[in-house]
Amino acid sequence: MSDLLKNIDARTKLAGTNKLEILMFSLGKDNRTGREETFGINVFKVREVMRIPAITRAPEMPASVEGMVSLRGALVPVIDLAKYIRIETDCKPEIMIVTEYNGHTQGFLVRAVDNILRLDWASMRVPPAMLVAEMGGLVTAVTELHDQRLVMMIDVEKVLSETTCFDSDELIINNVKPLGKDRTVFFADDSSVARNQITRTLDAMQVKHISAINGRQAWVELAKMADYADATHTPLKEMFQVILTDVEMPEMDGYMLTRKIKSDKRFAGIPVLMHSSLSSSSNQQLGKTVGVDEYVPKFEPQKLAQILARLLG
Numbered sequence: 001m002s003d004l005l006k007n008i009d010a011r012t013k014l015a016g017t018n019k020l021e022i023l024m025f026s027l028g029k030d031n032r033t034g035r036e037e038t039f040g041i042n043v044f045k046v047r048e049v050m051r052i053p054a055i056t057r058a059p060e061m062p063a064s065v066e067g068m069v070s071l072r073g074a075l076v077p078v079i080d081l082a083k084y085i086r087i088e089t090d091c092k093p094e095i096m097i098v099t100e101y102n103g104h105t106q107g108f109l110v111r112a113v114d115n116i117l118r119l120d121w122a123s124m125r126v127p128p129a130m131l132v133a134e135m136g137g138l139v140t141a142v143t144e145l146h147d148q149r150l151v152m153m154i155d156v157e158k159v160l161s162e163t164t165c166f167d168s169d170e171l172i173i174n175n176v177k178p179l180g181k182d183r184t185v186f187f188a189d190d191s192s193v194a195r196n197q198i199t200r201t202l203d204a205m206q207v208k209h210i211s212a213i214n215g216r217q218a219w220v221e222l223a224k225m226a227d228y229a230d231a232t233h234t235p236l237k238e239m240f241q242v243i244l245t246d247v248e249m250p251e252m253d254g255y256m257l258t259r260k261i262k263s264d265k266r267f268a269g270i271p272v273l274m275h276s277s278l279s280s281s282s283n284q285q286l287g288k289t290v291g292v293d294e295y296v297p298k299f300e301p302q303k304l305a306q307i308l309a310r311l312l313g
Contacts, residue, residue, distance in 0.1 A: 018121045018256040020248070023049070024114035024151055027082040028091025038114065039081075040151045042248055045277070047100045049113055052093065062163050069107060071098065078107040079163055081154075085138060099156060102277035102298050106160070117151070119143060124153065124250035126190075126214060140190045141250035153250070157277055157298065158193045173197075176204035176305040183312040184208040187244035188218035188257065189275070194246065194298055198275070201301040205308065210240060215252030218245065219260055226266040236266055242311050243267075247276040255290050262291035271311050275304065 022040035029036040055078055057067040064084035068075045078096065082089055093109035124141040131139055131152075141153040185202055189195050190213055202209045212218035222243070229236040243261060247254040254274060261267045271293035288295075294311065296304050 018253055019118065020044075020121055020124075020253065021116050021118045022151070022153065023097065023116055025095070025097065025110040026112050026114065027085065027087050027093075028089035028111040031088045031090065036111075037087075038145075038149050038151045039110075040117070040153045041097065041099065041108075041156060042153075043116060044248075045099045045101045045156060047098045047105065050096050050098065052096045052109060065163055066109060069096075071105070071107075074105065076105050076107055077163070078109060079159060080109045081159075082109075082111070084159060084163070085135070101156060102160070104160060106163075108159075117145075121215070121249070121253045121256070122251055126250050127152070137192050140248075155191050155193065157191045160277075161193050161299070173200050173204050173301055176201055176301060177309075178204070178206040179309055179312060180206075181312065182208075183242075184210065184240040185242045185244055185308065185312070186210045186212075186218070186222065186240045187275070188212040188215055188249065188254070189246040190214050190249045191246070194275075197299065197301060198244065198304070201304055202308075204301075205305055207308070207312065214249040215245070215254060215257035217251075219252060219257055222261065222267070226264070230266070237270055240270070242271055242273055242308060244273045244275050244308075247274065258292055259290045273307060273311065 021043040023043055023046050024038055024040050026036050026038055053069050055067040055069055064080050066078045066080050069078055076098070080093060082093065091111050093111055095110050095113055096107045097110060097113070098105065098107050124143050127139045127142045131142070138155055138158055139152040140155045143151050145151060185207055187198050187209060188211065189198065195211060199209065210221070212221055225239055226236055229239060245254040245257055254276065258272050258274070261272055272291065273294045273296060274292040275296050275298055277298045294307055296307050
């Protein structure tokens with residue numbers, strides 16, 4: 001298992017190339033459909049893959065949370081993804097994928113892991129509305145393999161927020177203070193959970209906002225606004241003052257979006273704030289290599305508000 005991920009640090013060179021690597025896995029055959037679907041998770045978020053260790057059951061946890069395991073002296077929550085997604089299967093999970101993102105570590109129980117697939121974000125498509133509805137918004141992107149299998153990228157942020165009550169603390173948002181100035185932020189994120197929290201934070205700051213659901217859509221909209229500003233001789237900075245972008249997005253990731261923004265002189269003077277659950281120092285450094293001005297981890301609305309207040313002020 002360790003050989004599968006031994007070169008994970010070397011994968012950081014993919015930043016800015018609009019490429020990614022995903023670890024593919026399955027959860028067992030669904031008794032309702034007779035199919036065994038293939039899911040994926042960004043390798044950047046995978047710390048290790050292992051056989052399932054002893055799990056300590058814990059009371060008062062969501063049904064999909066199996067309990068806790070001790071990893072290197074730390075207690076880590078373990079989530080049965082088949083139960084979380086509500087797949088009815090007779091297959092028992094055999095593998096635990098240990099993920100680390102946004103400063104949190106958790107284990108995902110899966111039936112089996114497949115292999116690591118390298119592909120271009122452009123081949124990751126926004127999922128059709130029917131699939132979004134069927135999966136409860138859990139799938140943020142899909143791609144088709146040469147053998148016609150569909151790989152569905154899961155929104156691990158949604159899993160985190162719904163299994164840890166991470167997004168339910170209204171007090172955090174309520175403590176965000178209004179900016180007191182007429183400002184607008186343009187933001188891009190493919191996660192509905194993240195978009196919701198960004199919107200709540202900006203609303204609490206009384207800051208206007210324009211949004212996009214992925215990097216490509218963001219670039220199309222930003223380019224349109226830049227063209228309009230040129231045609232009307234209006235400074236682009238009067239239309240919006242900060243661009244906030246996620247890293248992982250179908251069709252165009254945040255690194256490529258930032259590179260395009262920073263290479264276009266029309267956006268000069270408009271800072272790009274990278275907002276991601278990939279919160280390691282290596283990922284922050286990668287953001288700097290493509291021109292990111294600031295970096296803030298996801299699900300920390302007060303920190304997001306503080307940095308935005310400084311940039312907008």
